[in-house]
Amino acid sequence: MAEKLAPEKRHEFLHNGQKVFEWDQTLEEVNMYIDLPPNVQSKKLFYCKIQSKHVEVGIKGNPPYLNHDLTSPVKTGSSFWTIEDDIMHIMLQKRDKGQTWSSPIAGQSQLDPYATDLEQKRLMLERFQEENPGFDFSQAQFTGNCPDPRTFMGGIRSD
Template sequence: MAEKLAPEKRHTFVHNGQKVFEWDQTLEEVNMYIELPKGVPTKLFRCTIKASHVEVGICGNPPYLNHDLTHPVKTDSSFWTIGLIDESDCS
């Protein structure tokens, strides 16, 4: 596993008092964690990763994350997945 940058925890991006996403990073990669709103089917989630831009949102709505990146990313090795949370882990 690549060495984590300090501090070794997830960081939170908050806008207008609402958590938008969390992230962690190593010297080689950045991981973003986005919680879908309750009741939104996973098939409606959209994520577009370009060399200098990222968009995240729900199909049929404006993206809620629409951001130019400070440094270019390697799009050929970038990907996104949807993971399900076991509610028993959230206690």
Template sequence: MAERLAPEKRHSFMHDGKKVFEWDQTLEEVNLYIPLPPGNVPTKLFYCKIQPQHIVVGIRGSDRTFLDHPLAASVKTDSSFWTLEDGTMHVLLQKRDKGQTWSSPFEGQGLLDPYAADLEQKRLMLQRFQEENPGFDFSQAQFTGSCPDPRTFMGGIR
């Protein structure tokens, strides 16, 4: 069941025909996948600074940053982290408000279209119902109309 409620695919943000990052989310976290630039930069020089409402990704000793943006919502910095693997920086951002649906990781950048945002919210709501009611199968559940905000529906969760 959990596999069916996991993100089906990553959302991509493109700029000038190049992939800047991909992302997905669960009830508790937002995952960023940032392709590292090609070249001879040792991986130990890359850095990521995660603040409660801002993120910076760049190369140490250089004025070159790849991302320097406010986040769409607040994160828990003590539970957020980043790793490098196979030419990609994976940043796990722990949501401050569990269950909140993000339309994009960054404020004003790469927003999902309304249809995709609604699908994402419905998927997270199903994930929440499954988490709160283990043993019940919600895989065939469907929402009609707009999906309630999981933070306020039935008292919200944190």
């Protein structure tokens, strides 16, 4: 059931109309996916430096490909990066579980308000699912404003 609440598609981070990377998020993490250039012989030349509020990605000996502040702080000890099939996957562990990010990079290429609202609703449903195992919230809908997934006081009430 929880799989139904996972991100259905990745968002594109664009700069001057070109895709820089794709990204998605869950309650606990933000994932970035960077297509690596095919002409680099050794994948060991790539690097990624993850700091609490900053990420830097590049090829050793060259200016960084990405060198930006993050939208929100991350847990550096739980964040990591890997390369598989010519894609660098950066997994950023959110410091504030449930916080809805409108973009991984602070102030740039943010989701529009409608897409941000859809993300917040999906994360809220993910939180309901996590706090109430055995219930299927995949078809649930919100009317009005969706509660903030990071401050929601869990559990189902029967008042």
